[in-house]
């Protein structure tokens with residue numbers, strides 16, 4: 740089960756975009772070898788399940804806003820519910836570059852080619 744956060748156009752109340760978050764797990768063996776030691780298996784994580792912006796509203800920074808909102812929400816939640824980081828499954832290779840800008844890296848041994856950003860790195864980015 741996931742929570743969906745929606746943004747709407749104020750005048751029409753039309754949905755412009757949305758992002759979903761839910762609890763997830765990552766197999767320890769999917770992490771870079773250097774991050775596998777002394778970790779539980781599987782690791783608790785937060786899933787950024789879907790991020791989408793309606794065609795009519797694209798290229799105005801809405802995906803960026805939704806993603807930053809989701810990352811900040813996941814970071815705050817991780818202070819009370821354990822999560823090692825945020826994981827997502829990009830739809831195609833183009834979108835991998837978009838996520839890469841926000842610190843997401845490939846989970847090198849995951850056959851589904853998920854991307855992942857650690858909470859410790861999000862904390863540094865958001866809190867300095």
Ligand SMILES: CC(C)(COP(=O)(O)OP(=O)(O)OC[C@H]1O[C@@H](n2cnc3c(N)ncnc32)[C@H](O)[C@@H]1OP(=O)(O)O)[C@@H](O)C(=O)NCCC(=O)NCCS
Pocket residue numbers: 789790791792793796797798799800801802803804828829830831833834835836837
């Ligand atoms: C990908 C998507 C969410 C981007 O929405 P958007 O609101 O247009 O994105 P933004 O305006 O916030 O764009 C931010 C930056 O990312 C870039 N970007 C947008 N879509 C991209 C894509 N598919 N691949 C690579 N870069 C992309 C933009 O060019 C922009 O760069 P700039 O800051 O240099 O101008 C939207 O195209 C979409 O909903 N696509 C279909 C679903 C999808 O692919 N979701 C991704 C999750 S798997």
